[in-house]
């Protein structure tokens with residue numbers, strides 16, 4: 197039997213094992229279902245026996261037992277469900293590599309690597325999880341002497357074989373032996389594949405530099421900088437899967453926060469973790485996250501709207517609020533108001549003041565002056581609750597309470613003629629009813645105090661902004677008048693229960709210093725993709741809310757297109773230098789050499805991509821005389837090539853949403869049927885061909901890209917926007933221009949693209 201036959205046989209045997217485990221698991225799931233149903237029945241039908249004290253306690257204990265059993269079974273069912281999902285993935289492709297090695301005098305061992313481990317009925321390991329320490333031999337070891345670390349101990353082995361497999365639908369398509377890194381041919385084969393509407397995992401071909409990022413378990417704050425297509429998002433997601441495995445004894449998906457720039461991107465990356473046998477990590481935008489902390493205001497995020505993207509600039513006020521400067525002013529501000537206290541509001545019920553703010557301030561001043569503001573506010577709260585209890589007592593003596601209580605009593609005795617009507621019982625009942633009546637009346641007041649509504653947070657925030665030192669405004673080129681106007685606008689917004697994201701963040705931070713909200717502390721890992729568009733204030737808030745959490749941030753300054761101040765410029769201020777680990781990824785895996793060489797020219801010399809993995813066609817620049825001619829060419833090209841490359845996914849990327857809309861209306865009915873127009877981040881990609889504005893295409897990739905209308909509308913300052921568009925293309929890039937030439941293309945080396953002038957029928 198030759199090697200290939202041996203591997204084919206081994207594959208078939210492994211698939212049988214997986215299928216057997218699936219069968220076994222299915223039966224176990226059925227049994228579990230049955231027992232869960234019976235426990236559920238017990239829980240719902242079990243009535244508490246109140247005949248005697250003894251029977252009462254017995255039945256409570258029994259009830260609790262059933263409930264506990266049910267919880268345990270739910271957990272087991274969940275674990276089985278997850279394993280089932282993993283097996284269903286593995287049955288198509290059980291493993292992607294094999295390593296043979298010898299440890300000391302022991303016999304040589306063979307291990308196959310897959311997305312999860314598999315054992316046979318004798319408990320022999322058939323497949324090991326790619327995240328197991330020994331699997332590192334595959335990613336980093338070279339044939340001969342190699343090392344791996346497990347439980348902080350280093351092991352030396354003689355690595356005898358590294359074999360890679362391409363297995364699809366249970367069939368061995370190819371296998372290749374390699375000596376050092378992941379075999380180039382194998383990687384190229386994978387990169388040559390077509391794109392998919394959802395991002396794929398890279399488990400079989402993780403590169404050395406990426407592997408370091410993925411398996412780093414010691415860095416508290418990790419910064420991954422890398423060029424477009426260098427696998428930052430891929431490494432980040434693989435890292436999440438790795439950490440979930442490495443810390444599997446205590447870490448679960450709810451302790452992980454993953455931030456993504458928009459919903460379209462969240463959808464694009466949503467299947468990576470499930471394809472690795474892990475549950476989907478819910479991604480969220482920072483706006484969503486903040487909205488939960490500030491539920492009383494509708495938060496708007498204009499910082500990432502298209503206008504900002506296109507202008508590449510930012511309003512200086514927004515920029516200042518997003519930086520650390522204003523956030524850092526909160527502490528001294530709080531110190532400055534601690535003596536006098538915050539701004540209070542009258543406590544009212546239906547417009548009638550029960551406790552005036554002057555009184556509240558007086559009580560605040562009576563609290564212990566050595567304590568910080570928030571603790572004095574807590575003491576004040578206790579005092580207010582006591583005062584309300586006193587008010588309730590006084591209220592109970594009022595005539596309306598007596599009258600209403602008497603009415604209620606009459607009603608009760610009328611409806612229950614057998615009720616004990618002794619004087620004592622009636623007195624007791626009256627007291628109870630009076631208390632209830634008063635309690636009901638004072639409930640809104642209690643609620644206000646419990647929620648710290650006796651502090652006027654809105655006014656306090658406006659006051660905080662007003663008193664910001666003028667020197668800060670000057671430094672940031674903001675005139676006092678502009679600042680005042682912005683506060684006026686904010687006041688209006690707040691009246692309408694709206695706030696911009698940067699205000700909501702500062703507002704919440706100020707609130708936290710006055711009456712700290714209980715934010716769950718369970719988060720242990722935070723991941724931020726596209727950090728170039730993540731302002732420093734946002735990272736600072738996350739760090740403050742989750743001081744124990746590790747953070748992984750990745751991004752590319754060259755794709756920094758929202759003009760906001762980026763987190764990258766404030767890293768040293770945000771984190772302790774010793775706690776930061778920086779990684780650089782310099783190879784592009786997405787685009788061909790030709791596309792990368794073309795796109796590189798829109799970057800400064802030092803930012804240029806160093807290496808790319810594979811070859812393709814040079815980008816095509818189309819010169820048309822007018823939009824009609826350009827659309828004609830585009831339609832023909834699209835229809836023609838979709839026939840030849842049926843699997844390809846295509847994006848026509850316009851600079852603005854309006855241009856995309858206009859282009860869509862120009863298409864014929866036939867083409868319209870094939871193409872989806874995407875104009876908002878809330879849409880999902882449903883078709884293989886889309887028209888999409890540049891700011892929404894960030895982070896996504898397509899086999900073929902048409903950059904639409906790259907003419908006078910692209911100024912010399914739009915280099916990074918164009919760079920982002922061009923680097924979305926994996927295999928083919930077409931640049932369509934008509935009208936006046938764009939200054940962008942002026943200095944581009946003609947040998948890096950092919951030119952087609954439609955006028956001259958070239």
Ligand SMILES: Nc1ncnc2c1ncn2[C@@H]1O[C@H](COP(=O)(O)OP(=O)(O)OP(=O)(O)O)[C@@H](O)[C@H]1O
Nearest residue numbers: 398401402403424425426427428429430785786895
């Ligand atoms: N080691 C690898 N093996 C195979 N494919 C890879 C590898 N690393 C990255 N890729 C592929 O390269 C493409 C780009 O990866 P990814 O989107 O993670 O890059 P990125 O750096 O986040 O890009 P961008 O900055 O443009 O958002 C994806 O198709 C990904 O599957």
